[in-house]
Amino acid sequence: MEQQFESFRQQLDESVVVREQLRSIVSDLDSAIRLMHAALLPLYHHSSIEAIHKAKGHISEFQRLYTKLGEVLKSCPGEYYRYHDHWRNQTQQVIFLLSFVNWLEFGNLLSHGEVESLLDLQQKEFFVDLEDYLIGLCNMSNELPRYVVNQVTAGIYDCPKRVSLFLSDLYAAFRILNLRNDFLRKRFDGIKYDLKKVEEVLYDVQIRGLLNTSSQLASTVQPSTDELMQLQ
Amino acid sequence: MEQQFESFRQQLDESVVVREQLRSIVSDLDSAIRLMHAALLPLYHHSSIEAIHKAKGHISEFQRLYTKLGEVLKSCPGEYYRYHDHWRNQTQQVIFLLSFVNWLEFGNLLSHGEVESLLDLQQKEFFVDLEDYLIGLCNMSNELPRYVVNQVTAGIYDCPKRVSLFLSDLYAAFRILNLRNDFLRKRFDGIKYDLKKVEEVLYDVQIRGLLNTSSQLASTVQPSTDELMQLQ
Amino acid sequence: MEQQFESFRQQLDESVVVREQLRSIVSDLDSAIRLMHAALLPLYHHSSIEAIHKAKGHISEFQRLYTKLGEVLKSCPGEYYRYHDHWRNQTQQVIFLLSFVNWLEFGNLLSHGEVESLLDLQQKEFFVDLEDYLIGLCNMSNELPRYVVNQVTAGIYDCPKRVSLFLSDLYAAFRILNLRNDFLRKRFDGIKYDLKKVEEVLYDVQIRGLLNTSSQLASTVQPSTDELMQLQ
Amino acid sequence: MEQQFESFRQQLDESVVVREQLRSIVSDLDSAIRLMHAALLPLYHHSSIEAIHKAKGHISEFQRLYTKLGEVLKSCPGEYYRYHDHWRNQTQQVIFLLSFVNWLEFGNLLSHGEVESLLDLQQKEFFVDLEDYLIGLCNMSNELPRYVVNQVTAGIYDCPKRVSLFLSDLYAAFRILNLRNDFLRKRFDGIKYDLKKVEEVLYDVQIRGLLNTSSQLASTVQPSTDELMQLQ
Amino acid sequence: MEQQFESFRQQLDESVVVREQLRSIVSDLDSAIRLMHAALLPLYHHSSIEAIHKAKGHISEFQRLYTKLGEVLKSCPGEYYRYHDHWRNQTQQVIFLLSFVNWLEFGNLLSHGEVESLLDLQQKEFFVDLEDYLIGLCNMSNELPRYVVNQVTAGIYDCPKRVSLFLSDLYAAFRILNLRNDFLRKRFDGIKYDLKKVEEVLYDVQIRGLLNTSSQLASTVQPSTDELMQLQ
Amino acid sequence: MEQQFESFRQQLDESVVVREQLRSIVSDLDSAIRLMHAALLPLYHHSSIEAIHKAKGHISEFQRLYTKLGEVLKSCPGEYYRYHDHWRNQTQQVIFLLSFVNWLEFGNLLSHGEVESLLDLQQKEFFVDLEDYLIGLCNMSNELPRYVVNQVTAGIYDCPKRVSLFLSDLYAAFRILNLRNDFLRKRFDGIKYDLKKVEEVLYDVQIRGLLNTSSQLASTVQPSTDELMQLQ
Amino acid sequence: MAEPAEKKQRAMAPDATLSSQFEKYAAELDATNEKRERLVKASRDATISSKKVIFLIHRINEASKQTLLEQAERDLAYIRSTHISRIARELQGIEYWKLRRAYSPGLQEFVEAATLVEYCKTGKFLTLENLNKTFLEMKDASATPFIINVEDYLLGVGDLTGELMRLAISGVANGQRGVSQFVCSFVQALYEGFSLLFYNVDYGKDMNKKMETMLQNLVKIETTCYSVHVRGSEYPESMIVDSLEQQDIVPGIHTSF
Amino acid sequence: MAEPAEKKQRAMAPDATLSSQFEKYAAELDATNEKRERLVKASRDATISSKKVIFLIHRINEASKQTLLEQAERDLAYIRSTHISRIARELQGIEYWKLRRAYSPGLQEFVEAATLVEYCKTGKFLTLENLNKTFLEMKDASATPFIINVEDYLLGVGDLTGELMRLAISGVANGQRGVSQFVCSFVQALYEGFSLLFYNVDYGKDMNKKMETMLQNLVKIETTCYSVHVRGSEYPESMIVDSLEQQDIVPGIHTSF
Numbered sequence A, B, C, D, E, F: 001m002e003q004q005f006e007s008f009r010q011q012l013d014e015s016v017v018v019r020e021q022l023r024s025i026v027s028d029l030d031s032a033i034r035l036m037h038a039a040l041l042p043l044y045h046h047s048s049i050e051a052i053h054k055a056k057g058h059i060s061e062f063q064r065l066y067t068k069l070g071e072v073l074k075s076c077p078g079e080y081y082r083y084h085d086h087w088r089n090q091t092q093q094v095i096f097l098l099s100f101v102n103w104l105e106f107g108n109l110l111s112h113g114e115v116e117s118l119l120d121l122q123q124k125e126f127f128v129d130l131e132d133y134l135i136g137l138c139n140m141s142n143e144l145p146r147y148v149v150n151q152v153t154a155g156i157y158d159c160p161k162r163v164s165l166f167l168s169d170l171y172a173a174f175r176i177l178n179l180r181n182d183f184l185r186k187r188f189d190g191i192k193y194d195l196k197k198v199e200e201v202l203y204d205v206q207i208r209g210l211l212n213t214s215s216q217l218a219s220t221v222q223p224s225t226d227e228l229m230q231l232q
Numbered sequence G, H: 001m002a003e004p005a006e007k008k009q010r011a012m013a014p015d016a017t018l019s020s021q022f023e024k025y026a027a028e029l030d031a032t033n034e035k036r037e038r039l040v041k042a043s044r045d046a047t048i049s050s051k052k053v054i055f056l057i058h059r060i061n062e063a064s065k066q067t068l069l070e071q072a073e074r075d076l077a078y079i080r081s082t083h084i085s086r087i088a089r090e091l092q093g094i095e096y097w098k099l100r101r102a103y104s105p106g107l108q109e110f111v112e113a114a115t116l117v118e119y120c121k122t123g124k125f126l127t128l129e130n131l132n133k134t135f136l137e138m139k140d141a142s143a144t145p146f147i148i149n150v151e152d153y154l155l156g157v158g159d160l161t162g163e164l165m166r167l168a169i170s171g172v173a174n175g176q177r178g179v180s181q182f183v184c185s186f187v188q189a190l191y192e193g194f195s196l197l198f199y200n201v202d203y204g205k206d207m208n209k210k211m212e213t214m215l216q217n218l219v220k221i222e223t224t225c226y227s228v229h230v231r232g233s234e235y236p237e238s239m240i241v242d243s244l245e246q247q248d249i250v251p252g253i254h255t256s257f
C-alpha cells in the first residue's frame, strides 16, 4: 500500500509544480499586458500610428509566453481545463489588446483563428477558449466610446461613423449567439450601451454638420495601407 | 462577421448538448449506485456472501455507463476537466462501493489501476481522477466502524482485528501524502476517528477474551477463496 | 390599464382571505401539537402507558382542526397545493406524533391510509401529502435513538433489538423509493445515522450479555394488548 | 437649516456620550465575565469547591458595574430598550455564570428575581430583561454536557443522573412558554440536544454498572451544605 | 420551576399581544405609505399639482395610525425603544414622503417639529426618533436625482438649479452632525452622490443654454402660492 | 505555566496603552479633516480663492496632531507599522485635502516629500507611507470630475482642458508603478473613470466651441500668483 | 387503530408489509416525479423558444419589421400548440397548483414574449383576459380549459420591463429616438399599476425584488429619455424630426412625441 | 509651498517632473514588493517544512520514537538556519512590522512545530523565552538579534492544540490510552492561560476565533478521555495497564495516569 501511495504523492506534488510554473508565466503575462496597454495610451492625445507601432512590439512577448504555457501543458495533456482559471483573465485582456490594435489598423474584427495565429498557437496543446475570445471582444467594445470622444475632441470627425458601423455589426453578430442569462449575456448587454454612447456622439457631429470637415485629418489617424505595410 | 458568429453559436450549442448527454448518463449512474448500495444492505444482518455476490452484479452496469461517458468525451478530446463536476460525486461513490466490496472479498485495498480496470477504462478518453479515488477510499473508511459494530453484535469477533489492521495501514498510507489544509485533508482526518472507533470495539472484544470464540463463525463471513472463485 | 389592474387585484385579494383563515387554524394546530408533544415527555423517565394514553387524548383536537382546514379548502377546489406551505410543517409533526405513538403501542408502522383515517380525512377536500407523510416518518426515526438510550438506561434491554429491526426495515423500505437529490433524500440519509446509533446501543447490550436479563421488565413497557384495549 | 441641524447635533452628541459611558462600563463587564469564566475552568480538572469559591468572588464586581449602568440610565429615563443592545450579550453571559454557579452549589435553578437580587438591581432604573434571562439559562444548559463528561472522567458517576433530571425539568419548563419561531425558540431547541447528550453519558455509566461505585466520591464534589455555608 | 415559568409565559404572552397590535397597525401604515407613494408617481410624467394634492390626502391616515401606535405604547410606558424596530422603516418612509411633498410645495425642508405636528404627535407617548427623521431626509435626497431627470425631460429647465441649491444646503447641514461610522454615516455619503448627479444634470442644461428657455414652464410646475393655499 | 502567561500579558498590555493614545489623537485628526473638508465646500458654488484660503488655515492643526503621533511613536521605535491601521484612513484623507488644495493653487502635483514638509514630518519617528500617499492622490482624482462639472456650469470653460491634461499625466505616471492585484490597483483603475468623465466634459465644451469664450472668467478662478502670495 | 390484533399479526412479518406499502408509495412518487420531469422539460422548451422570440424582436429593424413580427406570431402559436399544450395535457385538478413550480418558468417567459410581441405590433398592453382567450381551445387532462393564472402572468409582465428597457436603449443606439419616450410612458403606467396592485398585499421577496428591478429598468429608460431630450433640445425641432424619419419600430411614436 | 514661482514653472513640463517623481516611487514600491515576495516565499517554505515536521511527529510510534524525534530536531534546526534566517536577513527596523503579514504565517507554523516537538520530547511547554534563545545568533539586516514576537508565538501555540488533539485521538486509535489524559491536562492548562491572557484585551476576530477553535479541540480531547475512561472503568485496573504497557509516546504518562 505504501508504495502505491508514494506514487500518489508524486502525482499530487506534480500538479503543485505545474501550478507554480503557470503562476510564474502568467505573472510575466500580466507585465506584458501592462506594457502593451501603456504603449496605447498616447492614442488618446497625439499620433496614433506611433502608438500602434509601439504596442505591436509587445506581441512577440505574448507569443513567447503562450508558447511557454503550451509547453507546460504539453507535460499534462488533456488538462487544459483543469488549469484554465490560471490564465483566463489575462487571455481576455490579451484578446482585448490584439483586437483593438487590429481594429485601429484595419478597421475590421480580428477572428478567433487570427488571434491564435497571432499568438503562435498552431500546436494543439494550447488554444484560446471561445468564451474568453468573446469576452475579450466585449472588453474592446467598452473601450471604443472613450476612443471616439477623444478623437472628436481632437477634431477627427469621421471616427464616430466608422465606430458606430463597426459596433452595430458586432452587436448584431452577438445577437446571433442566443446567449442565455449568464455572465456573457451581461457583458454583451454592455455593447448596447457602448453603441448608444457612440451614436450620441455621431448625432452631435452630424447635426452640427462637422462630418465633412475632417476627412483630411481622419486619413492621418486611420493610417494608410502603405504605412501599415511598414509596420508589419 | 455574421458567418463567424454563426459558427461560434454552433460551438456554444454543442457544449450544451454535451452537458445534456452527460447529465442523462450520470442520472443513470446514480440509479446504478443506489441499486448496488441497496444490494449491500443485508450485509449488516445476515449472510454476507450472497450480498457481495448480488452487489457485484451491478458492476457491469457501471462499465456500461462509464463507457458511455468515455464516448461522449471522445467527441470533445482534452475536455475531461471542463466537465469534471458532472460525474465527480458519483465517481467517488463508485470507488467507495468497489473498494468496499473488494475489501470484503479479499481483505486488501483496490488500487487506482484496478478501479480503472474494473470500470473498463483502458482507453484514454476517460479515467478516474486521483483525488476522486482518494476521497472514495475515505468514504469506504467511514463505513467500516458500522460494519464492525454489526459484525461483533452478530458474534463475528475477529472482524475488529482485521479491520483495525487494514485501517491503520490505510491511515499510515494517507500520511505519506503530505496533504495540505484542504478538503482532502479533512476527509483524511475522518479516517482517524474511524480507526479510533474500531480500536474501541477491538478493545471491548479483547478485554472480554472473546477473540478466540468466533474463529469458526468468522470463516463463514470472510468467504473462503473457493467461494470467491465462484463469484468471479 | 387601471381597469385591468383592478381586476388583477380582485383575484389576488380572494387568496388573501383564504390565507388568513388558514393561518388562524394552523396556529391552533401548533398549540395542539405542542400539547401532545409535552404529553409524551414522561416517556423518557417513568411509565410509558400513561404517557401514551394521555398523548392519544389530543388526537381528537387534530381531527377537529383538519376538518376545519378541509372546509376552508372546499371553497377553493383544486387549490390544495396553492396553500400547501401553510400546514406542511405542522402536518409533518402530526405524522411524527401519530406514528411514534402507534409504534409504541403496536410496534409497527402507521401507514399513509391509517394516518388519514386517524385524522378523519375521508373526504377528498383534504388529504395528507405523501412526501409530508414520509418526512414525518423521518422525524419519528430521528427520535428513536434517544428513546432507545433512555430505555436501556432504565434497564429495558430488549428495546434496542426491536428498534434496530424496525429501523432497518424502515431504512430498506425507504431505499425502495426513487429519491431524487432533494430535501426528502437528505432526511432519509438521517435514518442511516439513527440506525447506526441504535446498532451501537444494541452492540453495547449484546457484548455485555444483558439482553436476556430484562425480558420481564420489557413486557411492562411494551404494553400488553389487554392494556391497550382499555386505552381505546 | 443650519440652526436646526446644530440642535440635532447636540441631541446626537448627547446620545453618543451615553453610548460612550455604556461602552466603557460594558467593556469592564466583559473583563469581569472573562475573569469569572476563567475562574470556573479548573472545574473541568480539579477540585470544584475552590473554583466555585473563586468564581463567586467576582459577583461583587458585577454588582458594581450594574449599579453604574443603572446610574447612566437614570439620566435618560424610558430609554432602557434604546440602548439594550449594548449590554444584552454580556447580561446573558452573566446569567449563565450566576445560574451555573448556583446550580453547582445548590442543584436548583436561580430564579429571575434571585438574579436581580444578586446583581443588586432593586431600583427600577435597571432590570434584567426576561428574554435575556431565558437565553442565559440556555447558555447554562449548553455548558452542562461538557461538565458531565469531565465529571464522569474524574470518576463522579452520579453526576449524569443529577444533570439529566435537572435538564429534563428545565426542558419541560421551557415547553410551557409559547415560543414563537424566533431566536429564543432556536436556543431552546438546543436544550434538547444537551439533554440528549447527557442522557447518552448517563447511559454509558448505567450500562457499565458504574453508578453505585462512586457515591463516596460524588459527595466530595457536590459540596456539602456546611462547606457552602462558609463560602457565602 | 413550573410555577415560575408559568409567570414567564404570561409576561412573554403580553409582549406578544403588544407586538401583534403593533404589527397590525404597522401593516396598515405600510399600505398607507404605498398608496401615498403611488399617488406621487404621476409626478414623473404629468402634472405635479394634482399628484401633490392627491398624495396629501393620505396624511390623515398617517395621523390616525400614529395615534393608534401612541395608544398601544401608553399601555407599556418606557418601552418605546423596545418595540422601535416595528415602525422604524415605515416611519423613515413617512418622513421621506412628507418632506418630499413639503419640498415640492414650498421648496424648503420640513423640520423635525413640523413632522411631529403633521402626524399629530403632540402627546409624549409617541414621537419621531431623531435618527429616523434624518434617515427619512436621506431617502428624500435619494429620490431627487430621478425627479430632476424627469423634470428636465418634461422641459422644466430651472429644476436642477433649485434642487442643486437645496441639496448642497442639506449636505452642508448634515456635515454639521458628528456622524460616527455607522448606518447614518453611510446614508449621508449617499447625499453626496445625489448632489453630484444633480450637478451633472444642471451642467447638461447649462452647457446647452437651456436654463432661460423654461422660466415660463417652470412656474406652472412649482405651483403658485395661490394654488397651494387651496390644497390645504 | 501561569508565570509564562503573566509575562505574555505584560508585553501585550504595553501595546494597549499605545493604542489608546493613538485612538485619541486620531479622533482629533478626524475632526480637523472634517473641518477642512467643510471649508472647501463653497468651492462648488462661489469664489474659490476664499475657500482655499480658509481651508489652508487648518493645516497647522494637522501639523500639531502629526507631531503628537510622532511623539507617541518615539516611545516604541520601529513599530510604526504595528500601529499603522490607526491613522491610515485619516492620512489618506489628509493627502487628498493637501494635494487638492495645492492643485487648485498651483495646478501641479504635491510630491510625497512636499506632503511631509507640509505636515512638519522632518523627524524620522513619523512619516507618510508611500501607498497612503498614492491612495490619497486617487482620492483627489475622484473629486476632480465633480469639480470640473461645476466649473463648467459656472462658465469656466478652460477648466476641463487643464484637468484632463493633469489627470492623463497622473494616469500615465501611475502606470509607471508596477501595481500588483491589490487595493491600490483598484483605486488606480478609478482614475481611468475620472479621466474618462473629464474627457467627456472636455468634448462637450469643445464641440460647442465654448473654449475660447471663457478665458477671462477662468483667470479669476485659477487665482493669480499675486493673490496666492497674499494667502501665505 | 380499530384492529390492533390484525396489526399485531402484521408486525410479525414487517418486511413484507412494509415493502408492499412502500412499493405503492414508490409508484406514486415515481409517477409524480416523472410527470414533474416532463413538465420541467416542456417548460424549459417553452422558455428557450420564448427567449428566441424575444431575441427576434430585438433584431427587428425598419426593413424587417413586418416579416419578423409575422414570424414572431407564428412562433408564439407554435409554442402554444406544442410546449404549452404539452404542459396542459399533463395537468388535472390539484396538479395545476401542485406542479406549478415545474412549469411556471416556461409560462412566465411565454407571457413575457407574448406581451412584448403585442406591444411591438400595436403599442398596446396584452391583457390576461386576451391572452387567455388564445388558450380557449386548449384543454387539460380532465378536459377543463387551460388558463394562465394571474401570478404567473404578473411575474411575466414584470420581466417584460427588462426587455422594454433594452428596446428603448437600442432604439436610441439605432437612431430611433422616439421609441424611448413612448416606451417610457408605457413602463411608467405599468409600474404605477403594480404599485397600486400590491399596496395591501405582501407577495413576499419575489414580488418586492421584481418591483425593485422594474424601478431600476424604469429609471434606466427615463435616463435614456433624458439624454435624448437634452441632446435634442439644442437644435430646432425640425432638424431632429428630419433625422428620425421613418426609423421607428414602435407605432404611434410621432403622435405621442 | 514656499516657492510658488518655481512650481509654476515646473507645471509647464509636468510630464517630465511627474515621471521622474513616479519613477522614484516605482523604485521604492518595487523594492518593497520584491522583498515582500521573497519573504512570502521564505515564509511558505518555512510553513511547508514545519508541516512536514508535524507530519513526522504524527508518524511516530514506539519503535521509531527516538530516531524520528532526532530527525525532527535536525529538521527544525535546518528550517531555522535556512528559511527563517532568510526572513531575518531581509528585515531591518520598521520592516519587521511593516512586512509582518508576509512572513508571519511561516513563523507561526514554525512555533507550532517547535512546541510540538518539545512537548513530545519532554512533555513540557516550550516557552517563548527558550524559543527565542535558539535565535540568539541570528541577526537581521541591521545586525540586531532576530526574535519571534509574542503575537506570532501565541497564534502558533493556538494551532498547537489542533495537533495535540490529533495526537490524543490517534493515541487512542493506536492503543496508547494514557496519552489522551496527559494531553488533556496540558491543553486545559493552555486554554486557561489564554483565557486569562485576553480577559481585558480584545484581540479581535482572529484571537476570538482561535480561542473558539481551541475550545473545540479541548472538548474533543476531553470526550476522547471520557470514552477511554468509561470503557476502561468496567475492568480491573491491572488488566488495563497490562494492555497499555510500553505503548506510550509521551513521557511521564504512567506517573500522571
Ligand SMILES: [Mn+2]
Pocket: G112, G159, G160, G162, G163
Ligand atoms: Mn427577459
Ligand SMILES: [Mn+2]
Pocket: H112, H159, H160, H162, H163
Ligand atoms: Mn496545524
